[in-house]
Amino acid sequence: xxxxxxxxxxxxxxxxxxxxxxxxxxxxxxxxxxxxxxxxxxxxxxxxxxxxxxxxxxxxxxxxxxxxxxxxxxxxxxxxxxxxxxxxxxxxxxxxxxxxxxxxxxxxxxxxxxxxxxxxxxxxxxxxxxxxxxxxxxxxxxxxxxxxxxxxxxxxxxxxxxxxxxxxxxxxxxxxxxxxxxxxxxxxxxxxxxxxxxxxxxxxxxxxxxxxxxxxxxxxxxxxxxxxxxxxxxxxxxxxxxxxxxxxxxxxxxxxxxxxxxxxxxxxxxxxxxxxxxxxxxxxxxxxxxxxxxxxxxxxxxxxxxxxxxxxxxxxxxxxxxxxxxxxxxxxxxxxxxxxxxxxxxxxxxxxxxxxxxxxxxxxxxxxxxxxxxxxxxxxxxxxxxxxxxxxxxxxxxxxxxxxxxxxxxxxxxxxxxxxxxxxxxxx
Numbered sequence: 073x074x075x076x077x078x079x080x081x082x083x084x085x086x087x088x089x090x091x092x093x094x095x096x097x098x099x100x101x102x103x104x105x106x107x108x109x110x111x112x113x114x115x116x117x118x119x120x121x122x123x124x125x126x127x128x129x130x131x132x133x134x135x136x137x138x139x140x141x142x143x144x145x146x147x148x149x150x151x152x153x154x155x156x157x158x159x160x161x162x163x164x165x166x167x168x169x170x171x172x173x174x175x176x177x178x179x180x181x182x183x184x185x186x187x188x189x190x191x192x193x194x195x196x197x198x199x200x201x202x203x204x205x206x207x208x209x210x211x212x213x214x215x216x217x218x219x220x221x222x223x224x225x226x227x228x229x230x231x232x233x234x235x236x237x238x239x240x241x242x243x244x245x246x247x248x249x250x251x252x253x254x255x256x257x258x259x260x261x262x263x264x265x266x267x268x269x270x271x272x273x274x275x276x277x278x279x280x281x282x283x284x285x286x287x288x289x290x291x292x293x294x295x296x297x298x299x300x301x302x303x304x305x306x307x308x309x310x311x312x313x314x315x316x317x318x319x320x321x322x323x324x325x326x327x328x329x330x331x332x333x334x335x336x337x338x339x340x341x342x343x344x345x346x347x348x349x350x351x352x353x354x355x356x357x358x359x360x361x362x363x364x365x366x367x368x369x370x371x372x373x374x375x376x377x378x379x380x381x382x383x384x385x386x387x388x389x390x391x392x393x394x395x396x397x398x399x400x401x402x403x404x405x406x407x408x409x410x411x412x413x414x415x416x417x418x419x420x421x422x423x424x425x426x427x428x429x430x431x432x433x434x435x436x437x438x439x440x441x442x443x444x445x446x447x448x449x450x451x452x453x454x455x456x457x458x459x460x461x462x463x464x465x466x467x468x469x470x471x472x473x474x475x476x477x478x479x480x481x482x483x484x485x486x487x488x489x490x491x492x493x494x495x496x497x498x499x500x
Contacts, residue, residue, distance in 0.1 A: 098340065121292050123299060123303050128312045154306060161292045166289070171248070195276025196271075198273075203219075203220070218258075224272050227270065231259065239254055241255065247279060302315075363480070369400070370487075402474050
């Protein structure tokens, strides 16, 4: 019986815990969203002259327009051609290659193979004018130093990289068979950035066997008025090369903003639904707990009728008898409260997930110096808020247990106090 009461108490304290967790998660989602929107707006304003060029799927490129060399990367000689376009101020070639394990997955009767990356190599040109003028390297260095002009056979790791390789600043790390000195550690602001390590582009090309190859280009125009013309020239000469301008990034931003706002609205609607459901379930749990105490104490009074008669025969007043049974009911409920808290500590996440609707929280991820990493707010997957008991809820549970014990035993205790000694002594 105490266990049954304990489960009722566990439900009563797990439901508010689940609501609080969902509200916290929604607030965190809102804060992340606002921060993301601010960062994106700042980046759009700061990159009005930037044209992001990356190969479309299944592209084939040679060193110049009309070439025929196939592969997954651009030939580095494309840089010279793009630099010759009127209005181009600078071209930043980048090489990005992820290393990890291939995994297969079956969906809709088909088998898909994908790479689960352990880390991502980012090769950047260590030219002081490019480093100083453009955000091609992380700025949040937490240990050591950043890369600088002339660096070779050195690497800048993320914190996740240091844990993966088991190294720290000053150590030597072996990457794809070549040794590099760790000169610094950068703090990541997203899931994808957490796997990125940076090095000289020539070193990256060498260890990945991609000498003379790049994966994308950041093209900077002399003035915003040149941007559309440069993008048009690039795409006309390289039809399968995607050139993304600030106006297109703004369109992507607006689409992502709409998706994020929809996510927030869904989360708020779910919170409202959760609160309604929680109120109904708490009412049921309170009623169930009170009825359990009521019927238990009624049974106790019935079984102890003769004892009540003896107590009244030796001088116990109605109040004495009533207070004794009230105390027993409260004590019983407090014991159930202890059991309920114990169950709640272990099972609150399970109970709240079973009894309450879920709220899906979508993360974001961002690429280095690239707006495109922002475009998928669901890229990091969904996260479900996990309920955890708060100390204040535990104290409240004891108070509720005592109150329900008093209310549930009130009628049985009153009934016991009104029992006639003569009738009670005749009861068998």
